[in-house]
Amino acid sequence: MELDNLNLFIETINQGSITKAAEKLGKPKSTVSRQLTALETSLGVKLMERTTRKLHLTEAGEALYARSAPFIEELNDIGQEINAFALEPKGQLSILWPQELFTQTMSELISEFLNEYPKVSFCGTQYNGVAPKLNPQIDLHFVLHQHPLPDSDWIAQSLMSIPQGLYIAAHCANKAPKHLTEVSDFPCILQGGEHQWLFRRERSLDAIEVSGRLTLNSPDMRLQAAIRGLGLVRLPVYLAEPYIRRGALAAVALEGKPVAEELSVIYKSRHLPLKTRLFLEHFQGHLGRLYSQI
Numbered sequence: 418m419e420l421d422n423l424n425l426f427i428e429t430i431n432q433g434s435i436t437k438a439a440e441k442l443g444k445p446k447s448t449v450s451r452q453l454t455a456l457e458t459s460l461g462v463k464l465m466e467r468t469t470r471k472l473h474l475t476e477a478g479e480a481l482y483a484r485s486a487p488f489i490e491e492l493n494d495i496g497q498e499i500n501a502f503a504l505e506p507k508g509q510l511s512i513l514w515p516q517e518l519f520t521q522t523m524s525e526l527i528s529e530f531l532n533e534y535p536k537v538s539f540c541g542t543q544y545n546g547v548a549p550k551l552n553p554q555i556d557l558h559f560v561l562h563q564h565p566l567p568d569s570d571w572i573a574q575s576l577m578s579i580p581q582g583l584y585i586a587a588h589c590a591n592k593a594p595k596h597l598t599e600v601s602d603f604p605c606i607l608q609g610g611e612h613q614w615l616f617r618r619e620r621s622l623d624a625i626e627v628s629g630r631l632t633l634n635s636p637d638m639r640l641q642a643a644i645r646g647l648g649l650v651r652l653p654v655y656l657a658e659p660y661i662r663r664g665a666l667a668a669v670a671l672e673g674k675p676v677a678e679e680l681s682v683i684y685k686s687r688h689l690p691l692k693t694r695l696f697l698e699h700f701q702g703h704l705g706r707l708y709s710q711i
Contacts, residue, residue: 545634
C-alpha cells in the first residue's frame with residue numbers, strides 16, 4: 418500500500434468527491450481515479466462505491482478511513498514541521514573550534530548570529546592542542562592544522578592561513594639555534610601531540626623532529642614559558658609580535674620559515690541544514706575581522 422495513494426484516498430473522502438479532491442491536490446481527475454483503483458487493487462478489497470454524484474464507503478473503506486485518517490493528519494503535520502527547518506533556521510547548532518582561535522571575535526560572531534536568528538540554540542565546544550576525532554553530532558568542526566588533513570568522506574574547506582614564527586626569550590637570544598639541523602637538539606615548548614615542526618624552504622618542505630620537557634596546550638602559556646627562558650616555541654606571529662615590541666621575545670630566523678597553520682572547517686555532508694549553512698556564511702563573511710588581527 419503506497420502512502421501517496423492512501424493520502425489521496427483520505428483527501429477524496431474529506432472532499433466528498435474525486436473531482437474536488439483532484440482540484441485540491443492539483444491533479445487530473447483521471448490520475449486520482451487511477452490511484453484509487455491501484456489502492457483497492459493492492460488491498461484486494463473495494464473501498465468505495467462511486468456514483469455520478471456521491472461516494473459511498475464500503476465497510477472496508479470505513480475501517481481504512483477510521484484507522485488511517487488520524488495517522489495521515491499527524492504525518493502531514495510532521496511534514497510541515499520539518500519543512501519549516503528549510504524555511505527558517507531553528508534547532509540546536511553544535512560547533513567545535515580551537516580554544517586559541519580569536520576568542521573575543523568568535524564570541525562576537527556567535528552572539529551576532531544568535532541575535533539575528535532567535536530560534537537557533539547554540540552548543541559550542543573548544544579544544545586544546547590536537548583536534549579530537551570528528552563527531553557526527555557536531556555540525557561544524559573548525560580545526561587548526563600544520564599538516565594536510567587526512568583523507569575522509571567528510572567535506573573540508575580551507576578558510577585562512579595563520580603565519581607562524583619561532584621565538585625565544587630575548588635574554589636567551591644568543592643561545593638560539595642558528596640552523597634547522599640544530600632545532601631537533603634544542604629544548605622546545607610543545608603542544609600536546611606535537612612531534613614535528615614543518616619548515617618551508619624555496620624548493621622543499623622539511624619536517625624537523627622536536628622534543629622538550631614542557632608540553633602546554635594553551636598558546637598563551639607556551640608564550641609565557643618562552644619569555645621565562647624555558648625553550649624555543651612556535652607561535653602565531655600575531656600573538657608573539659606585541660612581546661617582541663616590548664623586548665620580552667626575540668624572533669629566531671633559520672634557513673626555512675615555519676609553515677603557516679591552516680584554519681579549515683569540516684562537516685559531514687554538502688547538504689547542510691539551513692542553520693548550519695547560515696552560520697558558516699556568517700563566519701566566512703566576517704573573516705576580515707580575523708585577518709585584521711594577524
